[in-house]
Amino acid sequence: MNIPSPYLLMLGDSSDPLSIKTARGIHYWRPEKCLGQLRLNESTASLSLPDMDIKTASDMGVKTLVLGTANAGGVLAEHWIPLIVEAIELGMNIASGLHQKLTDVPAIAHAANLRGVSLFDLRHNNEQLDVGSGAKRSGxxxxxxxxxxxxxxxxxxxxxxxxxxxxxxxxxxxxxxxxxxxxxxxxxxxxxxxxxxxxxxxxxxxxxxxxxxxxxxxxxxxxxxxxxxxxxxxxxxxxxxxxxxxxxxxxxxxxxxxxxxxxxxxxxxxxxxxxxxxxxxxxxxxxxxxxxxxxxxxxxxxxxxxxxxxxxxxxxxxxxxxxxxxxxxxxxxxx
Amino acid sequence: MNIPSPYLLMLGDSSDPLSIKTARGIHYWRPEKCLGQLRLNESTASLSLPDMDIKTASDMGVKTLVLGTANAGGVLAEHWIPLIVEAIELGMNIASGLHQKLTDVPAIAHAANLRGVSLFDLRHNNEQLDVGSGAKRSGxxxxxxxxxxxxxxxxxxxxxxxxxxxxxxxxxxxxxxxxxxxxxxxxxxxxxxxxxxxxxxxxxxxxxxxxxxxxxxxxxxxxxxxxxxxxxxxxxxxxxxxxxxxxxxxxxxxxxxxxxxxxxxxxxxxxxxxxxxxxxxxxxxxxxxxxxxxxxxxxxxxxxxxxxxxxxxxxxxxxxxxxxxxxxxxxxxxx
Missing domain, CATH: 3.40.50.300 (P-loop containing nucleotide triphosphate hydrolases)
Known part of the structure; x- marks a missing residue:
């Protein structure tokens, strides 16, 4: 999994500062990767990054929209889907830590397929892995x-x-x-x-x-x-x-x-x-x-x-x- | 996962006795569950169960066809698919220990869906599980x-x-x-x-x-x-x-x-x-x-x-x- 940066951090619509814990971690450790934040309400918790809509973010060179919130149940809110599709159509990849897979949402999967961008479902693993060997590695x-x-x-x-x-x-x-x-x-x-x-x-x-x-x-x-x-x-x-x-x-x-x-x-x-x-x-x-x-x-x-x-x-x-x-x-x- | 018995054990087409190790284990421990074996060649390794075709097995009351072989790569052989579909059409469930999922073979998935039988992919888990708690259980x-x-x-x-x-x-x-x-x-x-x-x-x-x-x-x-x-x-x-x-x-x-x-x-x-x-x-x-x-x-x-x-x-x-x-x-x- 290699997630292209810079990121636009989607903070959603919760005013609870705990709900943006993931986004805060990204911004704290890799500020250079974070060009802006996307808040859906004025009361949404903030990271004090520039507020940015999808179009502006695209113009600024954002490569990935990060769904950096932990909402109840880990389900994708219906009203986020058009925003995600808009980002895809402008060529952005999407990364999500939600339980619900991006690839399981037909509108998102279809748009990503059409535009040739990547959907990163971080809670799910699709990589082909080998079993461990315990063989000594250098370093x-x-x-x-x-x-x-x-x-x-x-x-x-x-x-x-x-x-x-x-x-x-x-x-x-x-x-x-x-x-x-x-x-x-x-x-x-x-x-x-x-x-x-x-x-x-x-x-x-x-x-x-x-x-x-x-x-x-x-x-x-x-x-x-x-x-x-x-x-x-x-x-x-x-x-x-x-x-x-x-x-x-x-x-x-x-x-x-x-x-x-x-x-x-x-x-x-x-x-x-x-x-x-x-x-x-x-x-x-x-x-x-x-x-x-x-x-x-x-x-x-x-x-x-x-x-x-x-x-x-x-x-x-x-x-x-x-x-x-x-x-x-x-x-x-x-x- | 609850696999209905009795079983018909599919032994496939390998003459290597090791290839039917799984089927041998089932027959050894639960002979009462095994009504017959299905061998595709005369040289196929045998468990000395009655040889039986799909139709006969169905008439005898077999509820599940078990793919009890471990072939190279764990892939389903093309020429097995018509036999599996025949079993499904006669109302049998299918259980497989192969890496390749039964549900990923369109002809099999379609037939099973139409007939309302179950496909058991034993190497894959679809159950909704909880994380462990370590709480003391009786027994x-x-x-x-x-x-x-x-x-x-x-x-x-x-x-x-x-x-x-x-x-x-x-x-x-x-x-x-x-x-x-x-x-x-x-x-x-x-x-x-x-x-x-x-x-x-x-x-x-x-x-x-x-x-x-x-x-x-x-x-x-x-x-x-x-x-x-x-x-x-x-x-x-x-x-x-x-x-x-x-x-x-x-x-x-x-x-x-x-x-x-x-x-x-x-x-x-x-x-x-x-x-x-x-x-x-x-x-x-x-x-x-x-x-x-x-x-x-x-x-x-x-x-x-x-x-x-x-x-x-x-x-x-x-x-x-x-x-x-x-x-x-x-x-x-x-x-």
Missing amino acids: RRLLTVGTDCSVGKMFTTLALEKAMQDKGFDATFCATGQTGILIQGSGIAIDAVVADFISGATESLSPECQPHQWQLIEGQGSLLNPAFSGVTMGLLHGAQPDALVLCHEVGRDHMRHLPHMAMPELEDIMVLSVSLAKLTSSNPQFVGIAVNTSVLDDAEALSYLNALSKQYGLPATDPVRYGVSSIVTRIEQQF | RRLLTVGTDCSVGKMFTTLALEKAMQDKGFDATFCATGQTGILIQGSGIAIDAVVADFISGATESLSPECQPHQWQLIEGQGSLLNPAFSGVTMGLLHGAQPDALVLCHEVGRDHMRHLPHMAMPELEDIMVLSVSLAKLTSSNPQFVGIAVNTSVLDDAEALSYLNALSKQYGLPATDPVRYGVSSIVTRIEQQF
């Missing part, structure tokens, strides 16, 4: 792993990419989820592949590279979240990580959406990750801990991170508050 | 786990079902692979579901039941096979096993199709399986070891199994040579 790989889902694995991986590039590393973000794919313009939604191909998809996403190059692979789920552990396990074995970064959120008292499942200890995830990663990586090592400390005040957060750092002998940081340069320093020292 | 569950793929997990699980039923247990085989599904007439091909739903599919396959009932879940892959470990992990967490049986094949010097991957130690798989299973099962315990000892002579096999049994304090048997009653006795004692 360096880092994988983020978590105590749970939604603890900042994508953010941390992107922050590491930026900080490593700033220090002169040849480092590339490898996207495994739909927001990550829209940010990077490429990737594989690993939770959407057929189960047999989880590790194979990960291997194809982070292929052999030069010995000095780093592939920074976005983690998914958790080895100890019973809903998604299969995805996490296949990702770990396929990623063949040299370096691991643990992601966690302070204050979560049970696994996401699973009130009967206690949160695992950080140490349990670390021991298990290293032990399992050894199947395909000769010497996997943790290089840092990234924590979402948003429920703590500054003094509490620093004291918490300090304690973690001492306990595990690793840099511990909140990437949003304090950046990830401490982790990059550790990578410089260790590799 | 007893047993899962077979292996050192690798193709080490006898399906055979062992089916042998346990038969031996437990013979001893008066209320025990049911839960199929997770295509041959198992054809044998049982129901199940979910767990390696064909979208990655996010591995554990959820397993939970729906082995739902809450009476406290004395046993669900015997067919294992897949291996936690230490880098190609399929994601499937195995999701299956383990979804199965919530009370009892585990380890399956192994003597004499394999590397993981299947992966000459660079050494076979794991039995002990490593057992320790890892119990440790990971504890996420969703309060007290998972191994109750036996099932080994394919076909490369050993009788004396060697018995001595090998004896040594294993002493080492791990568990019954160790070759299900094909010596049955699984020792494992059933252990289950009786332990639960």
Whole structure:
């Protein structure tokens, strides 16, 4: 999947700032890809990008209209269809993170076929994949792993990419989820592949590279979240990580959406990750801990991170508050 | 997926006995479901079932034509299509383990639609699934786990079902692979579901039941096979096993199709399986070891199994040579 940029970000018609989370992520990490936003109402949540209609966007050179909202049910609103068709007729590709496939909407599929543009359904995978082999690949790989889902694995991986590039590393973000794919313009939604191909998809996403190059692979789920552990396990074995970064959120008292499942200890995830990663990586090592400390005040957060750092002998940081340069320093020292 | 029996087993046109392995499994475990075989040449490998054409099979009450061969590439031979259409027109359902979907062959899809029969594409999953929750379910569950793929997990699980039923247990085989599904007439091909739903599919396959009932879940892959470990992990967490049986094949010097991957130690798989299973099962315990000892002579096999049994304090048997009653006795004692 290779999504041409620049993008026009469709923000739809919801005034809820949470509904444009995906679009906000794209704009935050790749502002240079985002030429404008398309809002259907004055009250629609905004990213403070230039408001732009389809025609203007086309004149400005936009290559892809991104449906960057997460509306209830993941269904495409009927009244969006004419706008999407208009964009297609002006030569734009369409990328969507909705459950409902663009290719299943006859008017959209027909227009795209006629105009020869691409429809990117990010939640669905049509690529021909191979099963994994576990064969050693050259180059360096880092994988983020978590105590749970939604603890900042994508953010941390992107922050590491930026900080490593700033220090002169040849480092590339490898996207495994739909927001990550829209940010990077490429990737594989690993939770959407057929189960047999989880590790194979990960291997194809982070292929052999030069010995000095780093592939920074976005983690998914958790080895100890019973809903998604299969995805996490296949990702770990396929990623063949040299370096691991643990992601966690302070204050979560049970696994996401699973009130009967206690949160695992950080140490349990670390021991298990290293032990399992050894199947395909000769010497996997943790290089840092990234924590979402948003429920703590500054003094509490620093004291918490300090304690973690001492306990595990690793840099511990909140990437949003304090950046990830401490982790990059550790990578410089260790590799 | 519920596949109506009795079956007519299509054996096709290959003289290679290995090509009819799936059909042989169905006939071995569920002879009462198999009314006849359909061979296209005199040299086609045989199961010694009555040879039967489509018309006769229909007159005898066959409900499903099973394409029980594994031909190269998994593609449907052109000259089979008229036979399949004939079966459909006489009211039979069609079940296929081929990669190529029945529903993708226009003549077959059209005929099935017209006649109102079902097309079962076992390698593909169309069911609406939920993600797993890990919530505790009543009833007893047993899962077979292996050192690798193709080490006898399906055979062992089916042998346990038969031996437990013979001893008066209320025990049911839960199929997770295509041959198992054809044998049982129901199940979910767990390696064909979208990655996010591995554990959820397993939970729906082995739902809450009476406290004395046993669900015997067919294992897949291996936690230490880098190609399929994601499937195995999701299956383990979804199965919530009370009892585990380890399956192994003597004499394999590397993981299947992966000459660079050494076979794991039995002990490593057992320790890892119990440790990971504890996420969703309060007290998972191994109750036996099932080994394919076909490369050993009788004396060697018995001595090998004896040594294993002493080492791990568990019954160790070759299900094909010596049955699984020792494992059933252990289950009786332990639960």
